[in-house]
Amino acid sequence: xxxxxxxxxxxxxxxxxxxxxxxxxxxxxLMHLFVPGYLMALLVSAIHTGYLFVGLFLLExxxxxxxxxxRHYLVFLLFPLLVSILVNVAAGFTLEYSLNSSDPYHAFVxxxxxxxxxxLFLVSLSYALILLxxxxxxxxxxxxxxxxxxxxxxxxxxxxxxRQQLQPHFLFNSLNSISSLLRKxxxxxxxxxxxxxxxxxxxIRKDExxxxxxxxxxxxxxxxxxxxxxxxxxxxxxxFDIQEEAKSCKVPQLLIQPILxxxxxxxxxxxxxxxxxxxxxxxxxxxxxVKVINPYDPAAGQAPGEGFGQRAIKRRLYLLFGRHDLLxxxxxxxRYIVEISIxxxxxxxxxx
Amino acid sequence: xxxVVIIDDEPLAAEIVEDFLESYPEIKVLQICHDxxxxxxxxxxxxxxxxxxxxxxxxxxxxxxxxxxxxxPAVIFTTAFDExxxxxxxxxxxxxxxxxxxxxxxxxALEKFMKMRDSNTPLGRVSEDLAxxxxxxxxxxxxxxxIVPYSNVRYFEANDDYVNIYTADGKFxxxxxxxxxxxxxxxxxxxxxxxxxxxxxxxxxxxxxxxKDGYVLLLKSGAKVPVSKTGYPKLxxxxxx
Numbered sequence: 149x150x151x152x153x154x155x156x157x158x159x160x161x162x163x164x165x166x167x168x169x170x171x172x173x174x175x176x177x178l179m180h181l182f183v184p185g186y187l188m189a190l191l192v193s194a195i196h197t198g199y200l201f202v203g204l205f206l207l208e209x210x211x212x213x214x215x216x217x218x219r220h221y222l223v224f225l226l227f228p229l230l231v232s233i234l235v236n237v238a239a240g241f242t243l244e245y246s247l248n249s250s251d252p253y254h255a256f257v258x259x260x261x262x263x264x265x266x267x268l269f270l271v272s273l274s275y276a277l278i279l280l281x282x283x284x285x286x287x288x289x290x291x292x293x294x295x296x297x298x299x300x301x302x303x304x305x306x307x308x309x310x311r312q313q314l315q316p317h318f319l320f321n322s323l324n325s326i327s328s329l330l331r332k333x334x335x336x337x338x339x340x341x342x343x344x345x346x347x348x349x350x351x352i353r354k355d356e357x358x359x360x361x362x363x364x365x366x367x368x369x370x371x372x373x374x375x376x377x378x379x380x381x382x383x384x385x386x387x388f389d390i391q392e393e394a395k396s397c398k399v400p401q402l403l404i405q406p407i408l409x410x411x412x413x414x415x416x417x418x419x420x421x422x423x424x425x426x427x428x429x430x431x432x433x434x435x436x437x438v439k440v441i442n443p444y445d446p447a448a449g450q451a452p453g454e455g456f457g458q459r460a461i462k463r464r465l466y467l468l469f470g471r472h473d474l475l476x477x478x479x480x481x482x483r484y485i486v487e488i489s490i491x492x493x494x495x496x497x498x499x500x
Numbered sequence: 501x502x503x504v505v506i507i508d509d510e511p512l513a514a515e516i517v518e519d520f521l522e523s524y525p526e527i528k529v530l531q532i533c534h535d536x537x538x539x540x541x542x543x544x545x546x547x548x549x550x551x552x553x554x555x556x557x558x559x560x561x562x563x564x565x566x567x568x569x570x571x572x573p574a575v576i577f578t579t580a581f582d583e584x585x586x587x588x589x590x591x592x593x594x595x596x597x598x599x600x601x602x603x604x605x606x607x608x609a610l611e612k613f614m615k616m617r618d619s620n621t622p623l624g625r626v627s628e629d630l631a632x633x634x635x636x637x638x639x640x641x642x643x644x645x646x647i648v649p650y651s652n653v654r655y656f657e658a659n660d661d662y663v664n665i666y667t668a669d670g671k672f673x674x675x676x677x678x679x680x681x682x683x684x685x686x687x688x689x690x691x692x693x694x695x696x697x698x699x700x701x702x703x704x705x706x707x708x709x710x711x712k713d714g715y716v717l718l719l720k721s722g723a724k725v726p727v728s729k730t731g732y733p734k735l736x737x738x739x740x741x
Contacts, residue, residue: 317556320580321510324599328516381511383534416509420535420558445559447647 172197179256188253191246196239200268203231204275211279224280228272235272236265301467315409319348325379340378347371351402359398362390362429362436369427372405376412384416386425394429397436399490400468403461407440407486410457414484415442435489444484461488469494502527502617503546507539507562508554508578513599517552517578520606534558536565537645548573550594550613555579560647564638566591568645574616576609637665639672646672651689654703655725656681658696666723691738693717693731701738 172193179189210227240261247254257264322344329337350368366388373386408427415423428439458477465474469491478485504527508514514532521527531542535558543551551573555562563584566572577588580599588596594616595609637653639646648667657664658678665672682692692698699717706718707727715727727735 317580320599321513324516324580324601325510325512327600328512328519331519379510379512383509417556417558420537 168197168201183252183256185253188247188251192243192253192257195242195246196235196264196268199235199238199242200271203235203268203272207231207272207276208279211276211283224276225273228269228276232265232269232272235268236261239264318409319344321379322375336378340375343371343374343378347375359400362395362397362399365399365401365404366390369405369408372408373412380416380423382422384412384423384425386412386427389426389428391428391430393431394436397429397431397490397492399436399438403464403468403488403490404438404440406457407438407461407488410461411440411442411484411486414444419443419445431492432489434491434493436492437487437489439485439487441483441485443482444479446479446481458486461486502550503548504529504550504552505531505533505539505542505546505548505573506552507533507536507542507557507565508552509534509557510554513554513578514552517606520603524610536560536562539565540568540645543569543573547571549617550574550576552576552578555581555584560638560645563587563591567638568640574613576613637674639665639674641672648672650685651700651702653690654700654719654721654723656690656698666721668721688738691731691735693725693727693735695728697725697731699725699735701735704739707735 172190175193175197176186176189179192180186183189207227240258243254243257247257322340326337326340326344329340347368350371369388377384377386408425411425412423415425423443426439426441428437428441430437430439458475462472462475465488466472474489474491476485476487476489478487502524504521506514506517506529508517511532511534514534518529518532521529530546530548531538533539533542537559539551539553542548553562553565553575555577556579557565560568562577562579566575572592575588575591575593576595576597577584577593578597578599578601582598585596594613597605597609635650637648637650639648646669648665648669652667652669654666654668656678657666659673661677662673662675663678663681665674678692678696678698681690681698685698689702690698690700699719703719703721704717705720708716708718710716710726713729715732717725717727719725
């Protein structure tokens, strides 16, 4: 508070000076009630206040770098105690030199040594308490603010999820396939309806803050691929290659499917003929690496809207882990590789 | 007999159109294509009266395919995207079917086509004003189809009813007007510096005075492009001079 006041505007400084002056005069007035001699009382009071001011400044700076946590009450008391002793001793020495030893004040000041110290201690302690309260309030405000931000981000992600997952064209094209199957191959149509419903149900129910096992995630991905397979027929083939150790890894829900969807889309619309999509899961160090590869023709102009999906994935990874280096994209002459690293040592219950 | 070609990259989507057409004995489906390239060939070979065309397809979109046609048959678009409806209208499409569509809706589209055919309504040519956001330019080069991202273009030069497009891979001809490119290219990168020239400003290395109060641009490729009196202020503005 003292530091702030020193930094702040002139108006602040006036107020502070006024308070200090009132304090000095107040104490001097009280003292002169006991021993007459107003000027002397004023001098004694001013010397004490001066040292006290320095002491409080010291105290404030101590608490800036060290804030007592939990049950360290003794430590908390220790600092005001030290400061008050220091101030008392310093003021005592100054008075010793500046006052004539025959002065009635000299005797008086040293008579009330203990009281002097006690008052100084009380003032230091109150000041320390104020500081503590203030810092607690501040950190509480910060925590609240951060919570608010996290909530906001989660909401955004959720909204995006809705848009991304229930991509209307995916739904409409799938329904169109069903419509087409109905007359000649009703059994296949029914199977597709079941598959689509299952996929949608899983998508809607998913909580993106939860983590699932790789095996569980694979089931979901295969449902999705199955639907795309019906739509695109022989043109699309997808292979999954899962390393044994990777099977027990955990992944955040709804993270991989958009990557796969992107790869299928860009594979199918970027090149002619048959399109093979390769998906790899492997555990490397503490990271689960998920690699999705689609064929690609860099010579063709990219279709508009490219990159949006990737930005979203990057953002999602950042929201989850607070890191920007978990997505890697490699453009080879005929393959487009997207690789994400999912930290396995991450606290999987408290993300987002 | 009415000749029909169906172009859709999803086999089942093409199948349902074929299915619905079975109840029209006068209609014959000559070919089903799964991308725009096959579509172009089929249209050239069969000269169909009507095509059913999907928009999102491998490599080139349905709209881009139409741009490459000299003579456009009647088109009925079939797509799951409703955001292309305006463009389809601009392309003088007969109708625009949103997937999945009902038999009734399909019949309406065909009825519309029959009426237009009987009344000899010209079935159109791709309109110049296609609200195409030009991300890339689809070109025909000696029978081959090339897709050029616009950022690869150095400059455009007017050539009667055509435009010469100069790129890193050489010079191409496209049957569009300068006005079209001026309108649809990103104005921060392409400036019409002359009645006959649109230049990619990232290619400019030097602006030199030329004759009395004219200028000429020196490009990275070494080519020179004249700047007209009205073109110079436009160029200055884009370059922030």
